[in-house]
Amino acid sequence: MDRTTVDPIPFLNLAHVHEPLESAAVEVFRQVYRKNDFILGEHVRHFEEEFAHSAGAAYGIGISSGTAALELALRALGVGPGDDVLTTPFSFFATAAVIVYAGARPVFVDVDPATLNLDPRALEQALTLKTKAIMPVHLFGQPVDMTAVNTFARAHKLHVVEDACQAHGARWHGQPVGALGEIGCFSFYPTKNLGGFGDGGMAVTNDGRLAERLRSLRNCGRRAQYEHLELGYNERLDNLQAGLLRLKLPHLKTWTDERQRLAALYRRELAEGPARPLEVTPGASPVYHLFTVRAPRRDALREHLATHGIQTGVFYPTPLHLQPAFAGFGGKPGDFPEAERAAGDALSLPLYPGLSEKSVLRVTSAVRAFYAG
Ligand SMILES: *Cc1c(COP(=O)(O)O)cnc(C)c1O
Numbered sequence: 401m402d403r404t405t406v407d408p409i410p411f412l413n414l415a416h417v418h419e420p421l422e423s424a425a426v427e428v429f430r431q432v433y434r435k436n437d438f439i440l441g442e443h444v445r446h447f448e449e450e451f452a453h454s455a456g457a458a459y460g461i462g463i464s465s466g467t468a469a470l471e472l473a474l475r476a477l478g479v480g481p482g483d484d485v486l487t488t489p490f491s492f493f494a495t496a497a498v499i500v501y502a503g504a505r506p507v508f509v510d511v512d513p514a515t516l517n518l519d520p521r522a523l524e525q526a527l528t529l530k531t532k533a534i535m536p537v538h539l540f541g542q543p544v545d546m547t548a549v550n551t552f553a554r555a556h557k558l559h560v561v562e563d564a565c566q567a568h569g570a571r572w573h574g575q576p577v578g579a580l581g582e583i584g585c586f587s588f589y590p591t592k593n594l595g596g597f598g599d600g601g602m603a604v605t606n607d608g609r610l611a612e613r614l615r616s617l618r619n620c621g622r623r624a625q626y627e628h629l630e631l632g633y634n635e636r637l638d639n640l641q642a643g644l645l646r647l648k649l650p651h652l653k654t655w656t657d658e659r660q661r662l663a664a665l666y667r668r669e670l671a672e673g674p675a676r677p678l679e680v681t682p683g684a685s686p687v688y689h690l691f692t693v694r695a696p697r698r699d700a701l702r703e704h705l706a707t708h709g710i711q712t713g714v715f716y717p718t719p720l721h722l723q724p725a726f727a728g729f730g731g732k733p734g735d736f737p738e739a740e741r742a743a744g745d746a747l748s749l750p751l752y753p754g755l756s757e758k759s760v761l762r763v764t765s766a767v768r769a770f771y772a773g
Pocket of ligand 1: 586599600601
């Protein structure tokens, strides 16, 4: 087939969810504009309540990004210099970066090849006398085994911060992620399942004291005007952003259902292999931020799909322990073989609300044709 004559299937297309909301979004802008309600305004307060409720948490604290939320979560728990934090080497950069920002040391734990999530069975061997916290990542929208993580954390008196930046609405044994540990952090980066129109994030918790601390940390360590209790930051969620996110939140469930339906179709069509979808852990309800397969000859498959107009993504081509930014922590090739294997064969296929079943079938038949040819 000629690259120029087929309809392209983009990796992600936000038009389907944005077009129907356009006039309501313009109305939110007009309202915020006219009220001059820009900082910690009415929309932030409402959105914090509404989002926390959807995540099964008592408190929500709007923060400027998912990255900032994760860093403030560690700081609120007192994680800092001299502490080790256990996390996965197979995630977005921010997961490990925030540990370093807070002054602590990331200690990686290899992933389970079936799910590519942190393998709780590998926690024990990574434990040091300095371990202070665990930061599991619900990768691609699939919950980590939080029963195992929390049991381990309780046994060793560790804090638990969930990186739920890809997992809005995902459930572990029926409970939404985010409030399963002490603090859960979400991102509203535009491509996330609940995406804003710029950067944004939120921390959720059931602990009122931690909520107060997070509120202070995101707002210059402020208690009252010009009274700064500690060295906080300017990391608030914008009121305009919160207003726009409030428009989207009521649709999240419908969009998630659609992702799950399309994922089931991918699974059915790819059941014969050799490109294998990630497995779903019993008890996990993934929200499919991405639909990822383990693909032999990944790069050639990717090129083949591109010639058929199908755009794919590689998340992540380099595990965190091998990123130059974290070279100071002594990671070397071979340290985390499962994460390294995944970096070589994980391929994410197009998946978003509004993607047609016909497009999914075109993707899966192109995948099959590649391996048959
Ligand atoms: C997106 C993401 C973040 C960071 O969120 P931002 O809002 O972009 O700062 C952190 N961790 C994971 C796993 C992510 O996917």
